[in-house]
Amino acid sequence: MTNRIAFQGELGAYSHEACRDARPDMEALPCRTFEEVIEAVRTGRAELAMLPVENTTYGRVADIHRLLPESGLKILGEAFVRVHISLMALPGVTLEELKKVRAHLVLLPQAASFLSKYGIKGEPYADSAGAAAELSRTGDRTCGVLASDLAAEIYGLELLARHIEDHAHNTTRFLVMGKDADHGRRGDHGMMTTFIFQVRNIPAALYKAMGGFATNGVNMTKLESYMVSGSFTATQFYADIEGHPDDPGVRLALEELEYFTDKLEILGVYPRDSRRN
Numbered sequence: 001m002t003n004r005i006a007f008q009g010e011l012g013a014y015s016h017e018a019c020r021d022a023r024p025d026m027e028a029l030p031c032r033t034f035e036e037v038i039e040a041v042r043t044g045r046a047e048l049a050m051l052p053v054e055n056t057t058y059g060r061v062a063d064i065h066r067l068l069p070e071s072g073l074k075i076l077g078e079a080f081v082r083v084h085i086s087l088m089a090l091p092g093v094t095l096e097e098l099k100k101v102r103a104h105l106v107l108l109p110q111a112a113s114f115l116s117k118y119g120i121k122g123e124p125y126a127d128s129a130g131a132a133a134e135l136s137r138t139g140d141r142t143c144g145v146l147a148s149d150l151a152a153e154i155y156g157l158e159l160l161a162r163h164i165e166d167h168a169h170n171t172t173r174f175l176v177m178g179k180d181a182d183h184g185r186r187g188d189h190g191m192m193t194t195f196i197f198q199v200r201n202i203p204a205a206l207y208k209a210m211g212g213f214a215t216n217g218v219n220m221t222k223l224e225s226y227m228v229s230g231s232f233t234a235t236q237f238y239a240d241i242e243g244h245p246d247d248p249g250v251r252l253a254l255e256e257l258e259y260f261t262d263k264l265e266i267l268g269v270y271p272r273d274s275r276r277n
Helices: 014-022 034-042 064-071 108-118 128-138 149-155 205-215 248-259
Strands: 004-008 027-031 048-055 074-082 086-089 100-104 121-125 143-147 158-161 171-178 191-199 220-227 235-242 261-271
Touching: 004 014, 004 034, 014 027, 014 048, 014 074, 014 149, 014 171, 027 034, 034 048, 034 064, 048 064, 064 171, 064 220, 064 235, 064 261, 086 128, 086 149, 100 108, 100 128, 108 121, 121 128, 128 143, 128 149, 143 149, 149 158, 171 261, 191 205, 191 248, 205 220, 205 248, 248 261
Parallel strands: 004 027, 004 048, 074 261, 100 121, 100 143
Antiparallel strands: 048 171, 074 171, 086 143, 086 158, 191 235, 191 261, 220 235
């Protein structure tokens, strides 16, 4: 099997940074879409996938909770990337020469104070790392890019200012996924279990289904709902809990949950990341 980990975006994207941090021994494989990332693992072009699921500023990554169950892949780990925004330009260009900067639409508001201070206009771009690649090709001395330090390194750009984001909390959570599940206990910070479920169509089903986690002392760190099959009545839930399915409390909570569900599927059992708060 190839020693590659697939991600969505250009080389130098924050997803690429997550790959390098979490699996430094693997070659990062850029893909255009999340679907292409998943297909790369399915077909053997890559061994693992790195997929973003949520961000502390913008919440859930669009469509990802629908894609995860359909992918057939299993969660093997989680990774957190602090989104540091740096300003870069062609070598030798000064801050005063810049008239505009390009970046993904979500990055521009996060550096609004810095851009306002220096009177630099922000222009949205489909992908920040892609903007860095284009700047390297075009040689526009009046244009800068907001992206990761890794993007500057890859495309030979010069950092004019580092970590200029307005807020210090912006973090993206990623899931490392592969074709085969691993429920073995591993890591030094405990375990996480992620699953999806659909409750039976009975009164207070969700309330009753969740009761087992409270009574058995299981901490649920995430619970989200979303519609499935284009129906307003068919709702699927995505949940993260702390613990391993073999832990007595988790085992009892899942048994109680199963009683009230039409569907219960474990998407992954994996080590808790040390950066999880």
